[in-house]
Amino acid sequence: MNLDWGSVKLVPAWHTSTTPGGTVNTPAGVIVTFGDRVVYHLGDTCLFGDLELIGRRHAIDVALMPIGGHFTMDRHDAVEAARLVGARQVIPCHYDTFR
16 A cells, blocks of 8 residues: 555465454564665564565565564574565564563
């Protein structure tokens, strides 16, 4: 979706996704472009090969990457995901969310 300030694009994420009421959802990540800056929030995802394709198609400046290891990839898989995405900067998220 193109907007006055940039654009937003949904991309795949891989994990189970169910609402508290039991509705099954399709997980997604989001790529947000602000002028010449590209931010990729991977969403709650595991490691998957299409991260490389996403990185090749978009010059990612910043990737918000889950590293919690519970419903998401762990820090070890996130290192490989960061390599596949090829972002200039990675910001970890979802660490220690669930105990």
